[in-house]
Amino acid sequence: MQKHEELEDFVELSPGADVMVARHGWRAKCLQRLIRLDLPVPRTIALPCETVRAIASGQMPDTRAIAASFGPNFLVSVRSSPENPEWGGPGTVLNVGMNDLVQKDLIESHGREAADALYLRFVQNYATHVARLDPDMFHDDPGPDALSRALAAYEAEMDEPFPQDPARQMGEVLRSMARAWEGTTARLLRQAKGAPVDAVLGLVVQEMALGIGPGLSGSGTMQFVDSVTGGPRITGRFRGQSQGRKAAVETLYLTRDPRGASLEEASPEVFEDLKRYGNACRERLREEMQLEFAVEGGAVSIIDAVRVQRSSRAAVKIAVALAEDGVISREDALLRVEPRALSELLHYQVDPRAPRDRIARGIGASPGAATGKIVFTAAAAQASAARDEPCILVRRETVPEDIRGMHASVAVLTERGGMTSHAAVIARGLGLPCIVGCADIQINPRERVFRGPAGRIFREGEVITIDGTNGEVLVGAAEMLEPALDDGFRTLLHWADNVRDIGVRANADTPDDARTARMFEAEGIGLARTEHMFFDEDRLTVMREMIFADTANDRRVALERLLPMQRADFTALFDIMAGLPVCIRLFDPPLHEFLPHDREGMRELAEALDRPLSEVTRRVEALSEFNPMLGMRGVRLGVTVPEIYDMQARAIFEATVEASRRGAPVVPEVMIPLVSAAREVEIVKARIDAVASAVKMEMKAEFTYRLGVMVETPRAALRAGEIAEHAHFLSFGTNDLTQMTYGLSRDDAGRFMSTYVNQGVYAEDPFHILDVEGVGELLLIGAGRGRSSSPEITISVCGEHGGNPESIAFCRAAGFDYVSCSPFRVPVARLAAAHFALLAPKSRDGF
Numbered sequence: 001m002q003k004h005e006e007l008e009d010f011v012e013l014s015p016g017a018d019v020m021v022a023r024h025g026w027r028a029k030c031l032q033r034l035i036r037l038d039l040p041v042p043r044t045i046a047l048p049c050e051t052v053r054a055i056a057s058g059q060m061p062d063t064r065a066i067a068a069s070f071g072p073n074f075l076v077s078v079r080s081s082p083e084n085p086e087w088g089g090p091g092t093v094l095n096v097g098m099n100d101l102v103q104k105d106l107i108e109s110h111g112r113e114a115a116d117a118l119y120l121r122f123v124q125n126y127a128t129h130v131a132r133l134d135p136d137m138f139h140d141d142p143g144p145d146a147l148s149r150a151l152a153a154y155e156a157e158m159d160e161p162f163p164q165d166p167a168r169q170m171g172e173v174l175r176s177m178a179r180a181w182e183g184t185t186a187r188l189l190r191q192a193k194g195a196p197v198d199a200v201l202g203l204v205v206q207e208m209a210l211g212i213g214p215g216l217s218g219s220g221t222m223q224f225v226d227s228v229t230g231g232p233r234i235t236g237r238f239r240g241q242s243q244g245r246k247a248a249v250e251t252l253y254l255t256r257d258p259r260g261a262s263l264e265e266a267s268p269e270v271f272e273d274l275k276r277y278g279n280a281c282r283e284r285l286r287e288e289m290q291l292e293f294a295v296e297g298g299a300v301s302i303i304d305a306v307r308v309q310r311s312s313r314a315a316v317k318i319a320v321a322l323a324e325d326g327v328i329s330r331e332d333a334l335l336r337v338e339p340r341a342l343s344e345l346l347h348y349q350v351d352p353r354a355p356r357d358r359i360a361r362g363i364g365a366s367p368g369a370a371t372g373k374i375v376f377t378a379a380a381a382q383a384s385a386a387r388d389e390p391c392i393l394v395r396r397e398t399v400p401e402d403i404r405g406m407h408a409s410v411a412v413l414t415e416r417g418g419m420t421s422h423a424a425v426i427a428r429g430l431g432l433p434c435i436v437g438c439a440d441i442q443i444n445p446r447e448r449v450f451r452g453p454a455g456r457i458f459r460e461g462e463v464i465t466i467d468g469t470n471g472e473v474l475v476g477a478a479e480m481l482e483p484a485l486d487d488g489f490r491t492l493l494h495w496a497d498n499v500r501d502i503g504v505r506a507n508a509d510t511p512d513d514a515r516t517a518r519m520f521e522a523e524g525i526g527l528a529r530t531e532h533m534f535f536d537e538d539r540l541t542v543m544r545e546m547i548f549a550d551t552a553n554d555r556r557v558a559l560e561r562l563l564p565m566q567r568a569d570f571t572a573l574f575d576i577m578a579g580l581p582v583c584i585r586l587f588d589p590p591l592h593e594f595l596p597h598d599r600e601g602m603r604e605l606a607e608a609l610d611r612p613l614s615e616v617t618r619r620v621e622a623l624s625e626f627n628p629m630l631g632m633r634g635v636r637l638g639v640t641v642p643e644i645y646d647m648q649a650r651a652i653f654e655a656t657v658e659a660s661r662r663g664a665p666v667v668p669e670v671m672i673p674l675v676s677a678a679r680e681v682e683i684v685k686a687r688i689d690a691v692a693s694a695v696k697m698e699m700k701a702e703f704t705y706r707l708g709v710m711v712e713t714p715r716a717a718l719r720a721g722e723i724a725e726h727a728h729f730l731s732f733g734t735n736d737l738t739q740m741t742y743g744l745s746r747d748d749a750g751r752f753m754s755t756y757v758n759q760g761v762y763a764e765d766p767f768h769i770l771d772v773e774g775v776g777e778l779l780l781i782g783a784g785r786g787r788s789s790s791p792e793i794t795i796s797v798c799g800e801h802g803g804n805p806e807s808i809a810f811c812r813a814a815g816f817d818y819v820s821c822s823p824f825r826v827p828v829a830r831l832a833a834a835h836f837a838l839l840a841p842k843s844r845d846g847f
Contacts, residue, residue: 009051012069012207013044023048025081025202030305037280039302042207045069047174048083049200056178063284065173068206073102074166075118078173080181085306087195090177090186093129095122095208097166114212115239116147123150123162126169130176133157141306163345170205177203209294209301212241213680216267216298222254223290223308224278228353229482230310230317230488234275236290238263241791266818275301281305288318311352312341313484320488323495330495331838337492339832341369343469345484346520346824350467354479359452359464362413362438364471365424366824370410370433371465371477374458376445378405385409392466393452396443397436397600397747398423400593403535406430411466413473415443417449417755420735420746420767420800428800428822430538431466431516437751441473493521495825496834502811503818504829505581507798509533510569514576516823521830525573526731526820527671527798530648531589533569535564543594545668548619549611552643559647566648570655570668579664583731583798583820584652586711587637587644588673590628593784593808595620629739634674638684649688653695656703671731676715678722681707684728710798712736723788724793731820732782734799734807738766738775767800770807780814796820807833812836 011017015036021029028046035041051061070076074097080089098119106115124138127150137153141793154162163169181187181201190199194511206446211219220238225231240250253262254271264271274293277300281289285305292304310318315337323333347368372390375381378401385408393632395402395411406412406426410433414423417436427434443450452473455524458464465474505526506517510533517525534543539562546558573582596602602620606613625631638645649670656666671686685707696702709716709723712733716723720730739746746767753765762771772775783795796818801807803825811819812833821829 007694008048010045010047010066013041013046015717017046019046021083023050023202025049025083025204026085027079027081027304028202031204031206033282033285034302034305037277037284039277039280040300041302042208042209045205047203049202052174052178052181052201052203055174056182060171060175063174064167065110066205067097067170070097072104073097075102075148075208075210076170076205077208078170079204079304080177081197081204082190082195082724083202084195086193087190087199088179088186088193089201091129093125093177095119095125096169096173096205097123099162099164099166099169110212112170118210118212120147120150123147123154126162126173127154129156130172131158136452152627152668171359174203177201184296199687206303209296209303211294211296213296216270217241217296218250218252219292219303220263221290221292221295222252222274222278224275224282225288225308225310225314225318226316227309228311228351229484230314233476238295253441258385267295267298270295270298270598276466277302280324280604281386283327286322286332288322312338312344313481315341316345316484316492317486317488317743320491323726324491326687333492333836334499334831335838337831339828339835342489342827342831343824345489345828347431347483349481350465350470350472350474351479351481356478357475359456359458359475360438360440362440362471362473363417363419363424364434364468365417365419365421365436366412366427366432366434367469368431368433369465369467369469369478369480371463371480372410372780374403374450374460374462374464375409376443376448376460377583378402378408380460381408392464392845394443395423396445398426400531400535400589401596403532404537406432408416410420411468413441413466415439415441416751417747418749418767419765420738422747425672425735425800425822426825427468428803429509429513431822431824433466435466435468435471435473438471445842455767458468463845481818489827496831497521500833501837502808502816502828502833503796504826504833505583505796505798505818505820506823506826507802507820508573508823511572511576514573514821518576519577519828520823522580522823522826523818524703525577526582526802528573528582528584529588530569530584530592531587533566539565540594544605545609545643547591547594547623548611549615555641555643556647559643561649566651567655567658568681570652571659574655574659574666574668579666581667581669583650583669583671583708583729585671585673586635586648587758588634590623590625590631590633591637592620592623592625592628592744595623612719613673629684629736629745635672635680635684636674638672639680642684642687645684649691650695653692653703653705654699656705657695657701658700660701665703667704667706669708669729671708671710671729673710673733674712675709675723676713676719678719678726681709681723681726684690708794710741711782712740712799714778717778718785720782720787724790727790727793729794729796730782730786731796731798732779734779734797734801735767737778738771738801741771741775741778765784769804770801770810772810776810779810781785783816793819803829805829805835808832809836810838813840 013032019032023532024046076096077094079092082089104118127138128135129135151162217530218240222236226233238252256262288308289305290308319333319336320326323330350369372392375391381393390410392411393405394413397414412427412434412438424436441450464827465478503523505524506522508514508517508529509529533679539617542561546555549555602616606616652668656668660666706728709727710733711730755763795816798820802819803821
């Protein structure tokens with residue numbers, strides 16, 4: 001073994017060789033493990049990263065010593081071996097050592113056609129990838145004299161014959177691969193895949209297993225699970241005589257197949273050997289591996305093994321199967337599944353194996369896929385749903401009035417918006433595939449068309465597919481995979497629940513949302529937005545009557561008509577959640593959101609209310625605000641128009657009594673939105689307490705309730721100590737808190753956010769991943785001051801960040817009690833919380 005600056009130039013792989021992933025790379029270490037399993041791996045030499053770096057700088061190792069390891073007249077392959085297989089590397093060079101002498105031996109043992117084919121292939125690869133000659137000169141049609149033409153072309157271009165010295169060939173190949181790794185393009189490509197700037201490369205030199213010869217010979221790959229489903233299934237390929245006589249090349253199925261011959265039938269012994277080797281890898285390497293193998297005269301050689309590529313649904317099934325078979329622990333199984341990957345299991349997905357015709361790409365704001373006819377209005381969506389025709393709502397951007405259309409649609413596509421725009425938030429809550437910020441399209445709602453790139457036009461009624469997982473809009477109906485909510489999925493999440501130490505609730509506004517939350521085993525509802533209950537057709541008119549009422553008494557009369565509707569809503573939520581906590585946010589949005597904004601809508605409203613159009617127009621204009629999201633909304637309505645909160649509190653408490661009488665006791669949580677001062681809480685609390693007392697007396701029932709505050713203004717976070725004196729819980733609404741802290745509109749930020757992130761202004765979109773330095777600091781201050789004032793107070797997050805793994809890590813480390821997120825993000829949050837419990841200690845003192 002040679003030495004170079006006190007380090008070995010190379011090492012022959014053996015069970016006891018000193019091989020490390022950080023020095024020799026993943027492939028070298030994997031091959032050593034295969035050798036330790038007594039698998040028939042051809043003789044292999046590993047060059048560590050120090051040697052490869054020296055080669056790139058012009059300091060060559062003793063290539064003759066490396067060549068001598070393989071004996072005379074050898075043929076070897078040279079493969080890259082970076083620390084991480086995801087980083088790629090230079091392509092493999094096969095048949096190094098091929099020359100006139102080796103060709104002569106091969107002619108005697110395998111025939112001229114096979115020998116010439118091997119020689120020609122090496123000359124072509126060497127000329128183009130090592131000598132860097134024009135590929136067109138070496139890839140003409142093969143024929144009887146193809147080899148001689150290739151050798152002549154090489155000599156003409158290089159002014160010397162093709163090199164016959166195997167050690168020289170090996171040296172040139174090693175130099176070429178080492179320098180290719182150091183090239184600028186290669187650096188940029190691997191850094192894009194997450195490799196560090198100083199990522200290093202090892203190289204592996206392995207004796208060739210040619211896969212040619214008498215009897216059954218060839219090469220192929222074999223794996224033992226399906227890459228898409230994760231179920232047991234032998235897949236791969238086998239090509240007989242793959243490097244030899246071209247006429248003899250035959251592709252065999254691996255297992256018995258009515259369509260043709262199979263390896264299992266041609267050689268049961270080889271087939272069983274491969275199955276045994278695959279099982280050994282699974283049990284000893286604790287992973288499902290794909291074997292690369294060659295067969296010569298019925299003898300198997302294992303050339304390489306790599307981790308089976310797998311879809312998200314396959315990753316879950318494989319991890320659970322390995323744990324249930326005792327190959328890995330349950331904790332290891334949990335850590336092998338990326339939390340975000342679970343989103344793909346909850347919905348239909350476009351089959352990755354199917355062809356796709358992409359129209360445009362936007363931001364995948366809600367995962368899953370759906371096919372339907374294009375509609376451009378909520379009314380058209382409802383009409384389509386009434387005809388049982390799946391439709392996709394296409395809008396420039398959605399507004400609260402579009403919620404009915406979103407309920408009637410199977411997917412949503414918007415031209416504008418970001419991850420926390422109205423469309424994105426509502427779609428995630430409904431479990432609808434959604435793409436927002438799709439700047440590739442231009443919508444013309446008047447003509448009811450949208451235009452895509454290259455002038456493609458799509459009209460209302462045409463069929464498209466929305467792939468909300470990767471943000472692609474596709475032509476026509478794509479082939480789909482069904483959701484994978486199977487036993488493996490449920491088992492993995494139950495294991496996660498056993499180790500996580502932070503609660504997970506769901507944001508749920510409707511009975512359907514609540515049922516979804518229960519299906520995904522949320523620990524309660526952390527946010528029920530009551531305003532979404534008012535957009536149904538029968539309620540919207542009554543809501544508008546209340547808004548147009550001239551006196552408090554008139555408002556009460558209108559609200560009394562809404563009271564039984566709200567009571568039924570809350571009773572349904574309590575019944576479905578069966579005693580689990582339900583946190584109900586009192587009315588939050590500005591009143592203008594319930595009014596029409598176009599003249600046609602105002603005319604219809606005037607007819608419904610039997611009022612002059614001029615009066616309706618004046619009232620709509622009077623209620624409009626320059627910045628409604630910072631205007632008369634939330635607790636400000638509760639203080640200035642207290643009748644609304646009175647009605648809602650009564651509906652909550654009457655529903656509490658009714659649900660408790662026929663089921664588990666209910667302790668409702670009532671949350672006041674957009675608080676910025678403790679006095680606001682005092683005022684609202686006094687009225688709610690009065691309503692509670694009245695309901696207890698009228699219904700002759702006892703119940704308790706918990707009053708809390710939604711912390712979504714910076715001032716509320718700063719004054720959380722005072723506010724906590726009047727509250728049982730503080731729930732941080734990080735959507736609005738981020739919006740107010742940054743001074744950004746979450747609906748409009750998508751137009752420029754990518755530019756800001758690309759130029760390093762923000763590390764990430766703060767509406768997508770919690771800004772721990774700014775907004776997170778407010779969360780820590782608010783939680784700390786709240787707990788100092790009231791040590792038993794419950795602290796949570798109920799914004800969209802509640803389902804984001806990075807944000808969950810922050811909340812857990814800060815000692816929050818639970819997070820709440822859209823129902824379809826609950827599985828992601830459960831698994832992410834388990835990951836952090838396994839990987840990091842928890843601190844109640846924050847960071």
